[in-house]
Amino acid sequence: MSIDPINLAKAETLTEALPYLQRYAGKTFVVKYGGHAMGDAALARDFASDVVLLKAVGINPVVVHGGGPQIGAMLKKLGVESEFVDGLRVTDAETAKVAEMVLSGAINKELVGWINAAGGRALGISGKDGGFVTATKVQRTQKDPDSNIERNIDLGFVGEPEKVDRSVIDTISGAGMIPVIAPIGVGEDGHTYNINADTMAGAVASALGASRLFLLTDVAGVLNKAGDLLTDLDPEAIAALQADGTISGGMIPKIETCVNAVEAGVDAAVILDGRASHAMLIEMFTDKGAGTLIHK
Ligand SMILES: Nc1ncnc2c1ncn2[C@@H]1O[C@H](COP(=O)(O)OP(=O)(O)O)[C@@H](O)[C@H]1O
Numbered sequence: 423m424s425i426d427p428i429n430l431a432k433a434e435t436l437t438e439a440l441p442y443l444q445r446y447a448g449k450t451f452v453v454k455y456g457g458h459a460m461g462d463a464a465l466a467r468d469f470a471s472d473v474v475l476l477k478a479v480g481i482n483p484v485v486v487h488g489g490g491p492q493i494g495a496m497l498k499k500l501g502v503e504s505e506f507v508d509g510l511r512v513t514d515a516e517t518a519k520v521a522e523m524v525l526s527g528a529i530n531k532e533l534v535g536w537i538n539a540a541g542g543r544a545l546g547i548s549g550k551d552g553g554f555v556t557a558t559k560v561q562r563t564q565k566d567p568d569s570n571i572e573r574n575i576d577l578g579f580v581g582e583p584e585k586v587d588r589s590v591i592d593t594i595s596g597a598g599m600i601p602v603i604a605p606i607g608v609g610e611d612g613h614t615y616n617i618n619a620d621t622m623a624g625a626v627a628s629a630l631g632a633s634r635l636f637l638l639t640d641v642a643g644v645l646n647k648a649g650d651l652l653t654d655l656d657p658e659a660i661a662a663l664q665a666d667g668t669i670s671g672g673m674i675p676k677i678e679t680c681v682n683a684v685e686a687g688v689d690a691a692v693i694l695d696g697r698a699s700h701a702m703l704i705e706m707f708t709d710k711g712a713g714t715l716i717h718k
C-alpha cells in the first residue's frame with residue numbers, strides 16, 4: 423500500500439513536534455496579542471485555534487491583548503486628541519475611560535468569543551478584577567534638546583504593574599479555562615490606569631514564572647537598520663540597538679518588557695509576526711522557529 427505524501431508530511435510534522443510537546447507540557451506560556459494583529463478576522467480565528475491547541479496539549483496559555491489602534495479610532499470618533507511619548511499614550515481622565523471601555527469591553531469580549539468559538543473556554547478579565555493587578559503611575563523624564571536639562575513628563579493615568587496576584591490566574595487556568603487579560607490596572611488611590619499591553623504581558627509572565635513570553639505584533643520581529651530580521655538577541659545587543667536608534671516607537675516598550683521578563687526568570691521572550699498564520703505554532707513546534715528570540 424502506498425502512503426499519500428501529504429499525509430506522510432503531516433505525520434512527520436507531528437513527529438518533529440513531539441520533543442517540544444514533551445518539554446512544554448505543564449508549562450505556562452504568556453501570549454500578548456497586539457491591536458495591529460487583531461484587525462484581520464481570519465488571522466484572529468487562527469490565533470484563537472492556536473491558543474486552544476496549546477491548552478489541549480497540556481500547556482497553560484495566558485493571553486494578554488492590546489488594542490492601541492482601536493482606542494485611537496474611538497478617540498478620533500469622539501474628537502479627542504492623543505499623543506505618545508516613547509510608545510506610551512498620554513492618558514487624561516477621559517482617555518482612561520475610553521481605553522477601559524475599548525480594552526475591557528469590546529476587544530476583550532471579542533477575543534473571548536473567538537477562543538470559545540475555536541472550542542476553548544476563555545474567561546476575560548482586566549487587572550481590576552479580583553484586584554489582580556495593582557498599578558502605579560509611570561514616571562518619565564525627557565531631555566530638553568536646547569538646554570539639555572532632564573524634565574519630568576506627566577503621562578497622566580499611565581500605569582505600570584506594581585503587584586500581580588497570580589492566584590487569580592492560577593484559579594482560572596486550574597479550572598481548565600484560558601485567561602484573557604485586558605491591560606487595565608487599579609491604583610492604591612482607586613484610579614483606573616492604562617497600561618501598555620506589552621508591559622502588562624511581561625509583568626504577568628514574570629509573576630507566573632512563565633516558560634515563554636510571546637509578543638505578537640505587526641512586523642516579522644526586531645529588524646536591523648537594513649530591515650533584516652534579527653533572530654537572536656541578548657540584553658547587551660539590545661542596549662546597542664537602543665543607543666543607536668535602531669529600536670524606536672512601539673518597539674521600545676516591547677523590547678524593555680522582554681529584557682525585564684528574562685531578567686525576572688522567564689526562560690525566553692519572542693517577538694513574532696502576528697500577521698503570519700500560526701506564527702506561534704511554528705515558533706514552538708518546529709526546529710527553525712520564527713521571529714526574534716530574546717534570552718539572557
Ligand atoms: N527595530 C525595529 N524593528 C521592528 N519594528 C520596529 C523597530 N523599531 C521600531 N519599530 C516599530 O515598532 C512597531 C511595533 O510596535 P507597535 O506598533 O506598538 O505594535 P503592537 O500594536 O503590536 O504592540 C513596528 O510596526 C515598527 O513600526
Ligand SMILES: CC(=O)N[C@@H](CCC(=O)OP(=O)(O)O)C(=O)O
Nearest residue numbers: 456457488489490510511618619
Ligand atoms: C499606556 C498605553 O500606551 N496603553 C496602550 C494600551 C493598549 C496597547 O498597548 O495596545 P497595543 O499593544 O495594540 O499597542 C494604549 O493606550 O494604546
